[in-house]
Amino acid sequence: MQRERLADDIFVFISDLYAQVTASLVLTSEGAVLIDTLVFPEETLHIRRFVEKRLNTSVRYIINTHFHADHTTGTYLFPGATVISHALCRELLDTRGRESVARLRESAEFQGLELVLPQVVFSEGRFSLHVGDKTFQMWASPGHSPDSIVCLLKDERVLFGADTLMPLPYFVDGSYDDFLNSLKALRNGNFENVVQGHGEILLRGEIEEKIENDIDYLIKLRQQVDAALESSSPEQALRSITPERCGKSPILLGGAVEQLHRRNVSALASRRMPAHS
Numbered sequence: 048m049q050r051e052r053l054a055d056d057i058f059v060f061i062s063d064l065y066a067q068v069t070a071s072l073v074l075t076s077e078g079a080v081l082i083d084t085l086v087f088p089e090e091t092l093h094i095r096r097f098v099e100k101r102l103n104t105s106v107r108y109i110i111n112t113h114f115h116a117d118h119t120t121g122t123y124l125f126p127g128a129t130v131i132s133h134a135l136c137r138e139l140l141d142t143r144g145r146e147s148v149a150r151l152r153e154s155a156e157f158q159g160l161e162l163v164l165p166q167v168v169f170s171e172g173r174f175s176l177h178v179g180d181k182t183f184q185m186w187a188s189p190g191h192s193p194d195s196i197v198c199l200l201k202d203e204r205v206l207f208g209a210d211t212l213m214p215l216p217y218f219v220d221g222s223y224d225d226f227l228n229s230l231k232a233l234r235n236g237n238f239e240n241v242v243q244g245h246g247e248i249l250l251r252g253e254i255e256e257k258i259e260n261d262i263d264y265l266i267k268l269r270q271q272v273d274a275a276l277e278s279s280s281p282e283q284a285l286r287s288i289t290p291e292r293c294g295k296s297p298i299l300l301g302g303a304v305e306q307l308h309r310r311n312v313s314a315l316a317s318r319r320m321p322a323h324s
Contacts, residue, residue: 048090050097051248057205059242060085060094066303067245068117070094071207073200076179078107081128082198082207083244084121088156091121108178110185111165112209112244113195114139115220116147123161131176132165133187135194140164175201188233190218190226191244197233204237210244214299215290216261217307219314223265230262246300260294267293272315281316288312 049061056074061067064087071082072094079098085091098106106125111132112118119140122130132140144162151157169185176183182201189195191210198207210217211229218226234255241249241257249257271292275284290297290308297305 048085048093053205053240053242053248054203057200057203058097059248060090061246062086062090064090065117067247067300069242069244069246070118070121071242072098072106073181073183074102074104075107075181078104078178080108080110080176080178080181080183081106081125082110082242083112083118083209084109084124086117086120088121088124088159091124094121095124108176110176110183110196110198110207111136111140112198112207113192114144115192115210116144116151118209118244119144119163120151120157120160122163123159129167130163130165131167131169131174131185133185133194133196134168134170136196137165137168139192139194188229190216190221190223190229192221193225195221195229199238204239206233206236206238206241208233208241208243212241212243212249212257212261213245214243215295215304215307215311216265217311219310223269223315223318227262227265230258230265233258264293264295268311268315269319272312272319276316276319285312285316 048063051059053059058072060070062085070085073080106128109122109128109130114136141164148160148162151160174185184199184201185196188197188211195211197211216226238254239251241254271288275281278284290304
C-alpha cells in the first residue's frame with residue numbers, strides 16, 4: 048500500500064491489492080476522520096495502526112462515499128467510529144451489502160468481516176460535519192452508483208471525489224445521465240486537490256481538464272454507441288468502440304480501464320436499445 052501526505056494533516060492511502068482504490072485520512076484537533084476504507088483487512092489495519100501508533104489518536108468518524116465493497120469493507124475495523132453516509136448508502140448496505148459480506152466471508156482472510164450500517168445519514172442538500180478545526184461538506188453525486196457522494200474539506204478546498212472522479216467514469220451500477228450531471232456540477236469548483244476513488248491524486252492545475260475529459264468521454268461514448276446501434280452490424284460496431292476513440296488511455300489503472308470501458312459500452316447499449324428498435 049502507498050501512503051501519500053497531501054498536507055500536514057491529510058493522508059491518502061492507495062491500495063496495492065485492489066484497483067488502486069483510495070482511503071483518505073484527515074487529522075483534526077479532536078481526532079481523525081477517515082473517508083472510505085480499503086478492501087483487504089491487512090491494508091485497513093495498516094491505516095488503523097498508523098493513526099493510533101504514529102499519530103497517537105483514533106478515528107472518530109468514517110465517511111462511506113457509497114456502498115460498494117471496495118470502499119466500505121474495512122469499516123468494521125474501527126468499532127468506535129461513527130459512520131456517515133447518504134441515506135441510500137445505508138439502504139443498499141442493508142440489502143446488497145449483506146450479500147457482498149456473505150460472499151467475502153467465504154474467503155479465510157475475511158472470516159471476521161462484519162457489516163456496519165451508517166449511524167448518521169442525509170438525503171438532500173449539503174451535509175456538514177464539524178470536527179475540531181475542520182469542516183467537511185458532503186453532497187449527493189450519483190452516477191457511479193445511486194448513493195454516491197463527494198466530500199469537500201471546506202477551508203482547504205480538498206475534494207474527496209470518490210468514484211465520481213476516477214480514471215474512467217464507470218456507470219454500470221448507476222446512471223449515465225446522473226454521472227454526466229454530477230461531473231458538470233463539479234466544474235469550476237476551485238479545488239486545490241482532488242482525491243480520486245481510484246488512482247492518483249489530482250493537483251490544482253489538472254482538475255478542470257480532468258473533469259472536462261470525463262465529460263467528453265461520456266458524450267463521445269453515447270454518440271458512438273448510438274451510431275453503432277444504427278449500423279448494419281451493431282455487435283461488430285459496438286466491439287470497435289475503444290477507450291482511445293472516446294478519449295481515454297486503456298493503460299490506466301494497470302490496464303483495468305479496458306475492461307471497465309467494455310462494460311460501459313454494453314450497459315449503455317442495452318439502455319439505449321429501445322430508442323433504436
